[in-house]
Amino acid sequence: xxxxxxxxxxxxxxxxxxxxxxxxxAVFVGAWLAVCxxxxxxxxxxxxxxxxxxxxxxxQRVPWIPTAGxxxxxxxxxxxxxxxxMTVVLFGACAVFxxxxxxxxxxYVTLFLALQTVSLGLFVALDLIxxxxxxxxxxxxxxxxxxxxxxxxxxxxxxxxxxxxTFLGSLALLLGFILLxxxxxxxxxxxxxxxAADPLAGGGAYxxxxxxxxxxxxxxxxxxxxxxxWLPPAHTxxxxxxxxxxxxxxxxxxxYGFVRIAMPVLPDTWRQYxxxxxxxxxxxxxxxxxxxxxxxxLKRMIAYTSINHMGYVLLGVGAAGMLAGGDxxxxxxxxxxxxxxxxSHGLITGALFLxxxxxxxxGRTYDMAAWSGLAAxxxxxxxxxxxxxxxxxxxxxxxxxxxxxxxxxxxxPVAPVATVLAVTGILVTAALFLVALQRLFLxxxxxxxxxxxxxxxxxxxxxxxxxxxxxxxxxTVIGLLPRLLLDVIEPAARxxxxxxxx
Amino acid sequence: xxxxxxxxxxxxxxxxLLGGAVLGLLLGSWxxxxxxxxxxxxxxxxxxxxxxxxxxxxxxxDEIVFGTSYAVDTLTHATRAVVLVxxxxxxxxxxxATAGHRRETEFVVLLQLGALxxxxxxxxxxxxxLFAAFLLASVPFYALAGWDKRRLEVEAAMKYxxxxxxxxxxxxxxxxxxxxxxxxxxxxxxxxxxxxxxxxAVGVGLVALLAGLLFKxxxxxxHFWVPDVTEGTPPAVAAIVTTIPKVxxxxxxxxxxxxxxxxxxxxxxxxxAVLAAAxxxxxxxxxxxxxxxxxxLAYSTxxxxxxxxxxxxxxxxAELAQPALLFYLAAYVVTNLGAFAVVAALPRARTLDDYxxxxxxxxxxxxxLAVCLFGLIGTPPTAVFVGxxxxxxxxxxxxxxxxxxxxxxxxxxxxxxxxxxxxxAFRGDGTDxxxxxxxxxxxxxxxxxxxxxxLLGVFGGAALPLLTEPPAL
Numbered sequence: 001x002x003x004x005x006x007x008x009x010x011x012x013x014x015x016x017x018x019x020x021x022x023x024x025x026a027v028f029v030g031a032w033l034a035v036c037x038x039x040x041x042x043x044x045x046x047x048x049x050x051x052x053x054x055x056x057x058x059x060q061r062v063p064w065i066p067t068a069g070x071x072x073x074x075x076x077x078x079x080x081x082x083x084x085x086m087t088v089v090l091f092g093a094c095a096v097f098x099x100x101x102x103x104x105x106x107x108y109v110t111l112f113l114a115l116q117t118v119s120l121g122l123f124v125a126l127d128l129i130x131x132x133x134x135x136x137x138x139x140x141x142x143x144x145x146x147x148x149x150x151x152x153x154x155x156x157x158x159x160x161x162x163x164x165x166t167f168l169g170s171l172a173l174l175l176g177f178i179l180l181x182x183x184x185x186x187x188x189x190x191x192x193x194x195x196a197a198d199p200l201a202g203g204g205a206y207x208x209x210x211x212x213x214x215x216x217x218x219x220x221x222x223x224x225x226x227x228x229x230w231l232p233p234a235h236t237x238x239x240x241x242x243x244x245x246x247x248x249x250x251x252x253x254x255x256y257g258f259v260r261i262a263m264p265v266l267p268d269t270w271r272q273y274x275x276x277x278x279x280x281x282x283x284x285x286x287x288x289x290x291x292x293x294x295x296x297x298l299k300r301m302i303a304y305t306s307i308n309h310m311g312y313v314l315l316g317v318g319a320a321g322m323l324a325g326g327d328x329x330x331x332x333x334x335x336x337x338x339x340x341x342x343x344s345h346g347l348i349t350g351a352l353f354l355x356x357x358x359x360x361x362x363g364r365t366y367d368m369a370a371w372s373g374l375a376a377x378x379x380x381x382x383x384x385x386x387x388x389x390x391x392x393x394x395x396x397x398x399x400x401x402x403x404x405x406x407x408x409x410x411x412x413p414v415a416p417v418a419t420v421l422a423v424t425g426i427l428v429t430a431a432l433f434l435v436a437l438q439r440l441f442l443x444x445x446x447x448x449x450x451x452x453x454x455x456x457x458x459x460x461x462x463x464x465x466x467x468x469x470x471x472x473x474x475x476t477v478i479g480l481l482p483r484l485l486l487d488v489i490e491p492a493a494r495x496x497x498x499x500x501x502x
Numbered sequence: 503x504x505x506x507x508x509x510x511x512x513x514x515x516x517x518x519l520l521g522g523a524v525l526g527l528l529l530g531s532w533x534x535x536x537x538x539x540x541x542x543x544x545x546x547x548x549x550x551x552x553x554x555x556x557x558x559x560x561x562x563x564d565e566i567v568f569g570t571s572y573a574v575d576t577l578t579h580a581t582r583a584v585v586l587v588x589x590x591x592x593x594x595x596x597x598x599a600t601a602g603h604r605r606e607t608e609f610v611v612l613l614q615l616g617a618l619x620x621x622x623x624x625x626x627x628x629x630x631x632l633f634a635a636f637l638l639a640s641v642p643f644y645a646l647a648g649w650d651k652r653r654l655e656v657e658a659a660m661k662y663x664x665x666x667x668x669x670x671x672x673x674x675x676x677x678x679x680x681x682x683x684x685x686x687x688x689x690x691x692x693x694x695x696x697x698x699x700x701x702x703a704v705g706v707g708l709v710a711l712l713a714g715l716l717f718k719x720x721x722x723x724x725h726f727w728v729p730d731v732t733e734g735t736p737p738a739v740a741a742i743v744t745t746i747p748k749v750x751x752x753x754x755x756x757x758x759x760x761x762x763x764x765x766x767x768x769x770x771x772x773x774x775a776v777l778a779a780a781x782x783x784x785x786x787x788x789x790x791x792x793x794x795x796x797x798x799l800a801y802s803t804x805x806x807x808x809x810x811x812x813x814x815x816x817x818x819x820a821e822l823a824q825p826a827l828l829f830y831l832a833a834y835v836v837t838n839l840g841a842f843a844v845v846a847a848l849p850r851a852r853t854l855d856d857y858x859x860x861x862x863x864x865x866x867x868x869x870x871l872a873v874c875l876f877g878l879i880g881t882p883p884t885a886v887f888v889g890x891x892x893x894x895x896x897x898x899x900x901x902x903x904x905x906x907x908x909x910x911x912x913x914x915x916x917x918x919x920x921x922x923x924x925x926x927a928f929r930g931d932g933t934d935x936x937x938x939x940x941x942x943x944x945x946x947x948x949x950x951x952x953x954x955x956x957l958l959g960v961f962g963g964a965a966l967p968l969l970t971e972p973p974a975l
Contacts, residue, residue: 065964067963067970068963068966070963129882129891132882133883133887136882137881137882147928164914164918168910171910172910174891174910178891178898182895182898
């Protein structure tokens with residue numbers, strides 16, 4: 001079933017490639033939408049069939065390169081399934097949003113479908129090389145998306161920077177994987193076998209280097225300060241849907257890697273260096289929030305809040321590795337919160353970037369100074385943005401609150417100073433979102449006079465409304481009825497915490 | 503020494519190459535210019551038959567034939583298979599460039615003879631045969647470099663020939679020293695002889711001998727001919743001389759170091775590791791700001807040799823070294839020939855800027871180019887990725903962690919210049935005059951190689967167990 005979910009988009013992309021270029025764009029976007037609906041139905045079916053306490057399920061394993069211990073091994077548990085579901089939802093929202101895309105739709109849709117396969121594949125991969133394959137391909141496809149559909153010449157420079165930076169990260173990751181492979185007896189790249197074998201129990205320099213290589217690789221992608229510098233230009237120059245996927249899905253690949261690989265495979269080393277992770281997390285939280293506050297460019301601001309939000313995830317997973325002073329319950333809470341934060345950030349930031357895309361579509365600029373008093377003209381846009389902003393800053397009733405509350409509660413006993421510092425991040429983000437809301441939507445009406453801009457600025461089109469509202473509605477549902485999600489995540493988080501503590 | 507093993511049946515693939523060349527030369531002398539394609543078809547037939555014979559031979563147990571001079575083992579089978587496939591691809595991608603040329607027959611015959619020398623390099627288990635194979639793999643390619651007799655070509659051929667002659671003399675000196683102090687030329691006895699020989703003499707002899715092989719594979723410091731020959735010759739010729747000899751040279755170096763040099767002798771793994779590091783780094787740095795596609799590819803091949811040498815450095819110390827070397831060679835040959843096939847398919851586009859807008863006017867070719875260039879970078883799921891993965895693993899396992907880290911840094915750096923070639927394709931509208939297609943065969947070769955690079959990457963892993971059998975003694 002999982003293989004079908006993963007490769008359905010790729011198969012459809014292959015069919016679409018064979019169609020002539022003159023085919024109407026609606027056919028391509030329609031096919032993409034259909035794929036998302038089908039994938040969503042399959043994911044829901046898997047979700048219904050998932051036994052939350054049953055560990056990895058729906059597994060499939062086929063030998064691929066047996067000499068090197070590589071197999072095609074996929075499976076889901078309570079950690080990966082919510083992320084896969086979030087991925088499908090976000091791609092679906094982007095597909096709806098893309099109904100208004102007019103530039104080279106065929107290539108655009110095939111790239112997105114390929115990206116969808118890669119993203120879903122990553123979240124269900126249970127083999128390090130399979131994981132790496134998807135990790136690397138996500139960079140390649142995203143490069144084309146930014147370079148091809150971004151905003152002009154600067155987009156290519158940003159895409160190149162993105163590619164080089166994250167590619168370096170991915171190769172560091174590969175180095176770490178090879179070190180793990182060589183440490184295991186018998187040599188294997190299989191994550192499940194590596195977890196069972198725990199080849200580097202007892203720590204040491206070799207284990208430290210392995211975690212360092214893997215950690216750098218994942219931290220670049222997350223991105224954690226100080227490895228984050230590729231992110232703001234990439235986000236600013238990417239098309240709206242590309243930004244949404246980049247922030248919503250690709251960033252999760254980094255944090256998911258920590259949860260799926262680094263923590264359970266290297267438990268001793270993880271505990272040893274958990275404090276480093278916590279510190280990096282808190283620095284990302286505070287630094288991301290402060291730099292975001294200083295931005296005048298809306299999209300850059302959202303990009304920096306992503307760094308801030310990913311910092312919370314690192315804080316959570318780092319706290320899960322600190323045994324001293326905390327009981328198992330706290331660590332479980334922190335882990336659950338971290339996974340919830342990944343899902344929640346995907347939905348909310350996805351919506352925020354789509355909203356920023358709408359703004360750019362209307363006025364060809366992200367500069368917040370160019371806009372003012374939009375609430376009177378575009379009430380739906382203003383309302384959507386307000387809801388997304390409040391969700392993003394962690395207001396109760398939205399998914400972000402559930403996630404951050406759990407992270408803080410879990411992290412407080414083990415790392416009180418760090419947690420208190422991280423809470424200030426919430427204050428700063430609250431301030432910056434309120435300032436942004438005020439600048440953009442209140443006050444006297446002012447819109448940029450770019451040539452060719454349709455003068456009476458239009459509110460959200462139906463396709464834009466549907467995609468954005470769907471994401472926000474889901475974030476609200478999770479905020480109001482968190483058990484739907486937590487019932488699946490918690491047992492898996494418990495297993496993970498036990499693995500880290502062994 | 504028994505005379506029973508002088509069985510020509512063990513050498514059918516080699517004999518087919520030789521027969522094809524001789525028959526082709528005779529036939530070509532009598533054929534009118536427009537019908538020389540018969541020679542090409544004959545060569546392709548010989549290569550195909552050679553592949554079948556190789557497959558059949560691979561099912562038989564390993565042996566050493568003709569005294570102790572020639573090994574028929576996994577290394578040789580793999581060399582044969584890779585070289586013969588490369589010959590087929592080279593024949594295809596050169597159709598438009600050479601068809602109807604007054605020296606078309608010579609092109610095909612020289613290709614076959616050079617390929618024969620390359621295969622012999624891979625199988626040679628005796629110093630004298632190794633040197634003879636070196637000559638046979640070199641002389642036809644010198645001639646091939648000057649085949650079209652244009653000004654740049656003649657210059658390139660001269661440079662190629664002079665470096666080859668100089669390093670060839672060094673190599674024969676090394677052969678003399680090693681056989682003198684080791685009291686033998688066959689690898690097996692030589693190993694015992696060298697174990698008691700003076701270490702300094704063994705070291706000097708080995709370095710001198712390796713000089714010739716480094717020239718063949720175009721590795722630093724014997725790489726100076728590579729950029730000039732690659733840029734000065736037509737794409738078809740450049741593809742051949744930067745691809746085919748590498749197979750034989752690397753396998754020969756691997757076999758020589760593993761079989762003929764005693765384990766407690768000179769520290770050759772370190773020497774090879776340093777050469778590998780120098781090749782990948784210098785090749786990459788020089789490739790950075792090239793504007794000619796063929797020159798860029800030339801430096802790219804130098805850096806690729808660096809990665810390949812990593813597997814040689816790990817020879818005997820890591821289980822994966824041999825399958826890694828052979829698989830990477832196969833992957834490299836397919837991918838590199840694919841990139842050259844794209845160049846051959848767009849013969850007017852000589853600089854990176856000429857590819858501007860190619861995505862619009864030649865989308866299919868650009869896809870093939872993308873696959874080949876991302877393949878050379880080593881992006882999964884292409885074949886070179888599996889090659890790099892196994893090579894890096896072998897290097898780490900062999901104790902060369904620093905080399906693996908350097909290779910990773912180099913890989914990232916290489917992204918930059920491959921993208922410099924490839925990114926303009928998506929900008930603006932191509933001037934159709936520059937992007938005029940070169941013909942169906944070159945295009946087909948490009949697509950075939952790109953497809954093969956992906957298929958080999960996805961399914962080729964299953965072949966790795968077949969490549970692990972150690973060399974025959």
